Amino acid sequence: MTAVRARRALVIDTPPTSNGDLHVGHLAGPFLAADVHARYLRSAGREVVFSTGTDDSQTYVLASARRNGLTPEELSGRSWHQIRQTLLDMGMSLDGFAPYDDRYRASVLDFVNALHAKGKFRLRTVRLPYSERTGEFLVEGLVRGDCPVCLVRSRGGLCESCGHPNNFDELLNPQSTVDPDDVVTAREAEILVLPMEEYREELTEYYRQRESRLRPHTVQLVREVLSRPLPDFPITYPISWGIPAPFPETPGQVVNAWVEGIPAVMYCTGYAAEQLGETHAADDELWRAEHDAEVIYFIGFDNVYFWGLTHVALLMAHEGRYVLPETIISNEFYELENEKFSTSLGHVVHSKDLLREVSRDLIRFYLAISAPEHQQTNFGRDALAKVTGDRLVDPWNRLACLLRASVAGAGLDSVPLPVSTAAKERSRAVLSRFRTCYELESYSLTRAAALIVDQLARLVRAAEALPQSTVDKERLGDLFFEVRTLLTGAAPILIDLAGGLSDRFEVGGDTVTAFALPLLERAVVR
Missing domain, CATH: 3.40.50.620 (HUPs)
Structure with a gap:
């Protein structure tokens, strides 16, 4: 056909x-x-x-x-x-x-x-x-x-x-x-x-x-x-x-x-x-x-x-x-x-x-989450610093540090990690929610940015629950896979953070390789 x-x-x-x-x-x-x-x-x-x-x-x-x-x-x-x-x-x-x-x-x-x-x-x-x-x-x-x-x-x-x-x-x-x-x-x-x-x-x-x-x-x-x-x-x-x-x-x-x-x-x-x-x-x-x-x-x-x-x-x-x-x-x-x-x-x-004070990803995120879609909204410098810091920068950096600590010294930098069926199902569900935000019938930058916040918080909780004394490859593989999925969904907004990791809006693969999450800097506006 x-x-x-x-x-x-x-x-x-x-x-x-x-x-x-x-x-x-x-x-x-x-x-x-x-x-x-x-x-x-x-x-x-x-x-x-x-x-x-x-x-x-x-x-x-x-x-x-x-x-x-x-x-x-x-x-x-x-x-x-x-x-x-x-x-x-x-x-x-x-x-x-x-x-x-x-x-x-x-x-x-x-x-x-x-x-x-x-x-x-x-x-x-x-x-x-x-x-x-x-x-x-x-x-x-x-x-x-x-x-x-x-x-x-x-x-x-x-x-x-x-x-x-x-x-x-x-x-x-x-x-x-x-x-x-x-x-x-x-x-x-x-x-x-x-x-x-x-x-x-x-x-x-x-x-x-x-x-x-x-x-x-x-x-x-x-x-x-x-x-x-x-x-x-x-x-x-x-x-x-x-x-x-x-x-x-x-x-x-x-x-x-x-x-x-x-x-x-x-x-x-x-x-x-x-x-x-x-x-x-x-x-x-x-x-x-x-x-x-x-x-x-x-x-x-x-x-x-x-x-x-x-x-x-x-x-x-x-x-x-x-x-x-x-x-x-x-x-x-x-x-x-x-x-x-x-x-x-x-x-x-x-x-x-x-842009001399704040990275463009933080600007794009703040403009998205405060977008004037259905009513008049407001830009504020202090609000930009607080919203991006509390909802994006701090939890993202927390996640990055937790994952870095989990793979440090374990020799997992180039080792394929297994991905469970449950993790793939969760990833498909997440991308489905992002599609709902990006498709024209229900288009909403605000909801897409809020979805980034919610999924980031979920992944931080999962990273905090990783065992400290041993390396659990299965759970670690699932977590990296779902972080990659989050970046795929967030990529239209967070263009620099997600750059190079994925260019297709889909879930694929039975394994994942650990990757370094770059740290974000909090906005300091004058």
Whole structure:
């Protein structure tokens, strides 16, 4: 019988905005979650393409550059290098980190031109916030005000708090994010839009099929959005920063940065596949329906509307050409010392600074066990030191010392030790629990990290129960075998501690050879 080939997984870490380096809050959400899942899939024998790049066209880049006296090109170029280095330093196993270049821009234009040729866009006259001082329209990251849905302070386009869109002139009490004293009015402009209401039935059915695999907050937002008329999605804007729109109806306008999202990740996937040695005719090749790839999104909750609704509608508008995302794994906000991360106020911790004080395995473990999966959680330096020290470092070092003492002088360094059937059964049970944490139906970094803690405590108790006066090869073999199993399950998170011991997510072998467990250093943070 011919084995059924598993679908290739396209793991999408949504491209970060290139208006500065990544801080710990960024890493605690989609970045670590995507990396852990990609590592798990590879260890389980799946083909994976894990990729990202940067989102240079966002108006947040323009606003940040103006506030810092830079050109947006300078800021985005510098940020691209910083972000790539941060992801590398934190061990993110990206197959490719794509550049923002002419190839990228061509991929975006190919995607939108195909939709324009099919007549998918509509010309609309809308009212947009307008700066009387500069004579320019203020959209997305250039404007802030009060959300018309939840009344909380919001940027243009989308409310980070409730997740609902605020299109055009819907923001209450609008202000410029660059100059709060600027007089902001509203003026009419003709732009192209995607009429989202035309995709209501398809979107409703899409989420009906996937609702059981989504996190509750995502389900709530989707239900709320679909319970009211779907607003038109802007395809072009009359602003200066972005890719020039190629459409004759909107001369001088640019493509809305949020429209770039889908062709951007297609381009990133194509670039990453190229780094893996593959050759494809086009950057969107692996997304085409005939290849039946499993597309998996890891995103912050504040991006669910765009990535989960408008972007899915853009894919649907291509009339079956592409696969649709199989699953969306969202996360909530991560605070710093119980306050929101704020680069402008200096309330921020960058991973490059933290890595000077703490090993990346401890950082990854702490970010996993405190991950903001279903509610807002918090990063604290003292908490990092205590949690990693008490739950990981001390018990691991205790286990390492006990095993070292058990084999010292016994000549067992290269002697195969027997493994009992019971130890194999326990190992299979442990890996089954880790699979439950890493599979998408019940994906949870927090539970995976807690499982590491619980299994480590169990193994310490077993090591403490070893006889002191004699060497029990059977019990010692079982213990080393189960320690290796723990490292296999923990490997997607503890990438350095588990490095080199196992690259397959399975239980195998009737014997095991004793190996040295490296000691961990407790975190000392300032």
